[in-house]
Amino acid sequence: MYRIFIPLLIFSFYKESLATFYAQVMDLRSGEITTYPRGTHHLMFASSQKIFTVFSGLSILGSDFQFDTKILTDGTTKGGKLLGNLYIKFDGNPDLRESTMLYISQKLKGLDINEIQGNIILDISEFDNKPYPHGWTIENQNMCYAAPFSAVIINKNCSAISIKRKGEELIASSLNDFIKINSKAKYHLEDCDLDLEYKGGNKYLLTGSCNIKNKTEFKIAVREPILLVRQLLEKNFQKLGIRYRKLIVSNSPAKAEHCLFSIKSRPLWAIAKEVLTRSDNLLSEVIVKKIGAVYDEGSWKNGLRVMNSFLQRQIHTLENDINIADGSGLSRKNLININSFSLLLSKLALTNYRFSLYSTAPMNQNCRIELDDKFILKDFMVPRAFKFNQLPPERILVKTGFIDGVNAVAGYIMDCNSVPIYSIVAVVNNSYSEAKTNRNNLAEGLEKIICGLDSKNCFLQDYGKVLPSL
Secondary structure: OOOOOHHHHOOOOOOOOOOEEEEEEEEOOOOOEEEEOOOOOEEOOHHHHHHHHHHHHHHHHOOOOOOEEEEEEOOEEEOOEEEOOEEEEOOOOOOOOHHHHHHHHHHHHHOOOOEEOOOEEEEOOOEOOOOOOOOOOHHHOOEHHHOOOOOOOOHHHEEEEEEEEEOOEEEEEEOOOOOEEEEOOEEOOOOOEEEEEEEEOOEEEEEEEEOOOOOEEEEEEOOOHHHHHHHHHHHHHHHOOOEOOOEEEEOOOOOOOEEEEEEEOOOHHHHHHHHHHOOOHHHHHHHHHHHHHHHOOEOHHHHHHHHHHHHHHHHOOOHHHEEOOOOOOOOOOOEEEHHHHHHHHHHHOOOOOEEEOOOOOOOEOOEOOOOOOOOEEEOOOOOOEOOOOOOOHHHEEEEEEEEOOEEEEEEEEEOOOOOEEEEEEEEEEOOOOOHHHHHHHHHHHHHHHHHHHOHHHOOOHHHHHOOOOO
């Protein structure tokens, strides 16, 4: 028997007047819902929102869907020459790397193509040219987690840079020959306030100061991925001696039917798993734009319109209950009814999607479950573990979410047979404490909820004393 103890949801640890804790728990067996505080709440859930994107993408596109970058021509080959144009049709394939650009030129050489008598045309018409969704902040745009989106994605549109100290100066360098970074930053014993400014043409300026003693590496966004792809292709074609007229970027669909070869991505289920386990923003947004491209133009407007319509039909919510501005949860314009989130999780418990689970937790002595990369829990799509102080982590698997002022988790509490018995959605909004404090507050609130749900498996002494014995 399980009991829900609402009095335990009065949280005294919030000192900020605007910081608010919201939670909703659904008993997946009876359908009973408990909401704290009572009422209808439209909230930001940050990256926990990616569950909506993954569910929509797998349902609309199919779990085995693959992006497919096609190399096309409107001509024929004869005597080592391609008599016509060569088209590279980019479709948002998120698995393309720098090595892919070399592979394309090597593959053409292997087809005995040494000269292209027409042009090389980069077809980027699959998606619109809007690089960022509504509600993203400008200061994020040089960071890898906020890399720009287009039909062209190379190295996830990120590049690694390194910073090392040389006397009082901080020297910055890029690990990519076509990404240039100039540093005017200085070493400072105590302070660390660096600023990265984009100067155009994939060139950046680093200013400010920081206490960097050893070599430090991190990733930045490649602001012009189309330019990078163009430079890589030109380099590789020259290296292999393949001649051509011009290299052109086109927003018009390729007028060619003959496919020389193509480069496929991983299946969507594998991409979706990475979205959830690594909280990958770029992959989330690519799914949204691809949904739009299937029905019309590959844009956030079209993709989100299709997603919202699909979700409303699936979980029977009102039009204004799900207001999604992007696929990743980074936008400040996202507002979702907490009840809609619970309904989505209950819907997932009835689907046939399967995901490998991720767990860093030791096994609970009273409830041993074998969890590894090959373990499959039917219908479970949230493979990120959230750690609580003394609760058995293998029983609690949720997708976390964080942006400034927002901490969230959404997922399931499971029984010892690895069957989800409760869905849980919890979020702190409008809290501007340090991230660690927010996470601790959220975890403390969730511990109280979980102990109220299932005191038999609650290992917190203080809370256990006020709970009835079952």
